[in-house]
Amino acid sequence: MATLLHIDSAVFPQGSASRDVTAAFVKTWLEEHPDGKVVYRDLAANPLPHLDIAAVSAGADDALRRELADELEAADAVLIGAPMYNFTIPSTLKAWLDQVIIVGHNAGSPDGPVAGTPVTVVASRGGSYAPGTPREDFEFVQNYLEKVLTGMLGAEVDFIVPELTMAPAKPEMAELVPLAEASRTKAFDQAAQKAKELAARLAA
Template sequence: MATLLHLDSSLNGENSHSRAVTAAFREAWESEHPDGTVVYRDLAADPLPHLTAPAYYAGFSDPAAHTPEEQSAFALRKQLLEEAEQADALLIGAPMYNYSIASGLKTWLDHVIAVGRTVASEQPTLAGKPATVVTSRGGAYGPGTPSEGQDHLQPYLEMILGEKLGLKTDFILAELTMAPNVPAMAELIPLYEKSHQQSRADAETRGRTLAKQLAA
């Protein structure tokens, strides 16, 4: 049985566009692989504590030699690392906030980026796992748009998840999510609706396909 690690980081609860798309992926995954396991973390509703110096530096030493303080500090980081390592696939909801990722997702990354284990290792422990990243943003940042070049979310995640952690990363994008709420963007509502529908369809297809592959 395959295990999916599902992370959401949107602050918007039921009104979240990224959560709607990750939910579509997960529903498709579970319908195709009902015997599988889903480990879920809501990084907004149940935020992780920021990485501390004792927890960080404990990652460079032998766990058997950790002091009680280091053991306590490293306990959560160890749990988060093992959740990612034991997963067969990752699903990450990553809305854009202020041109980059949510602070809750950044905190999770700080815990699971471990030198000599998940990065900078001859055998990085997350390498090769498929990761589906659902990104959403209020505007559009592609070539030719007024905001071209201001997207610091997807390039960062491509680098950190793909190049550094070695995950096989696919992105699903829902954009122009502010169009229904901003009068000046009213003419963009059809493009928003098309993007949102396409992102949900892509998520459902990806969820089913990945579940089939991993359950085979």
């Protein structure tokens, strides 16, 4: 039985683009993989403590860090909802990463226990930060997560990026609504497709 670790970090429980897309991903994954297991963490509803000196010193001997590390290592695949807040990831997601990444235990080695694990990140954002856009240089969600998840853990990272999510609510972005709708549709299509591919990969 394959296990999917599902992490959400959006502040809003409803109306969140990242939550909507991760939920669609999980729905398709379970339809394709009905005997699969989903382990869910809502970091907004149940935030983790920031890393402190005691936890750093204890490493994998710290009870919480070991619980999170074991959870990650037991997952055959990982799904992360990572909306952009102030150009980067939510602080709750950063706290999870700081707690779960333990150098010498699951990080810093090319053949660590998480190496090769497929990680799908739903990186939603209110505007557009794609290459060639005026705010390309302000994109610190994909850039950061790709580096930390591959560089520290050796995971295989893939992104789904719903953009312009604020367009329907901002009059000054009204002309971008069609692009926002297209991006949202594409994100849901990608979630379904990637979930199917992942289920097939894990069942093989």
